[in-house]
Amino acid sequence: MRQVYIHGLGQTASSWEPVLHLLGAPESSVCPDLAKLVSTEKITYPLLYHAFARLCDGLEEPLVLCGLSLGGVLALHYTVEHPERVGALVLIAPQYKMPKRLLQIQNVLFRFMPPAMFRETGFAKAQFVQFCGSMMDLDFSGALSRISCPTLVLCGSRDRANQRACRELVQRLSKAELRMVAGAGHELNRETPEKLAPLLRDFYARTLQGGNHP
Template sequence: MKYIFLHGLGQTASSWDKTISCIGEKENIICPNLFELLQKKEVTYANLYEAFSEYCKNFSEPFAICGLSLGGVLALHYSIENPDKVKAAVLIGTQYKIPKGLLKLQNIVFHIMPQRMFDTIGLAKKDAVNLSKSMMDLDFRQELQELKCPFLVICGEKDKANKKASSELAGILPHAELKIIQNAGHEVNIDAPEKLGEVLKAFLIGLLEL
């Protein structure tokens, strides 16, 4: 079985490297660089989701999907629209209804940050702001209870902005487990890659036994 790992907005595919080294299964784990999937299209959530959906057509068999933050939103959205393709999903620091106040605050921070901070992820500052704005109205509350595959919901202990939503998400999804990663903030794959790797490995091994 293939495992697709999706990074967050301020990350790249390489942000998963240390976590994956702790899991093993490297030959089965795929980490696309999300913004490269857009192929110069306007950087909006709708375009990114469409590009990711097209990318997933490369896989004929059902796969597991793991996403952090933006990647988690994409993973949740894809799981809702393609239940036959998703064997299981892991959602890390993921909101199921985008909090507009938090997103507006994030955009204020983006405006203040210099462009060089965005160069490392291959995204212009204006595109990061545009992407955030395009996510304002995302709300998956109505579809959550229809999801039948296993979910693992993960949040960093110090990720105050997403801890409540993670707990709620795990409670609403019919087949979900919640894991809090100690001494980690929002970027769990950066803050605690070894611990995250252990948790993901146990979950992925469980999938093989289903």
């Protein structure tokens, strides 16, 4: 199975490097830089998702999608639309229905942050604000029944903003399991790669039988 690792908003593809190193991920693994998938100045969630979907469509199936935060939303969205192409799913601190109030608060905070803080992500400040606004109405609640592949949902014990959504998601998916990562916050790939890698390795070993897993 082809493994695809999708980073969160505010991260880059390199955010996965410590995890992939510890995991011993196959060289065939794909880790896209989301900011480079969309070539236009206008960045919205629909534009990014369609670019991500084109990337996945061009890969040999079945896919293993592993996404954090925004990456988890993209992975969930693609699996809902193409369940036959995804063999396993890892969702780290995902939301299946966007918390509008949280996004609104984030947008207010972004507006007061200096532009320099956004440069390393590949997105400009204005693009960040515009992008978050474009996600407000996302809601996959009515389509989760389409997902039948094994799913691992992960959340840090200190990531209180996403714990409820993670627990609800596990209840709504037929083959999902939840693992809480003790002492960790939101960005598990950056904060605790040494804890995340073994959880992924165990999940792959149990679910990718006969596949190409570490």
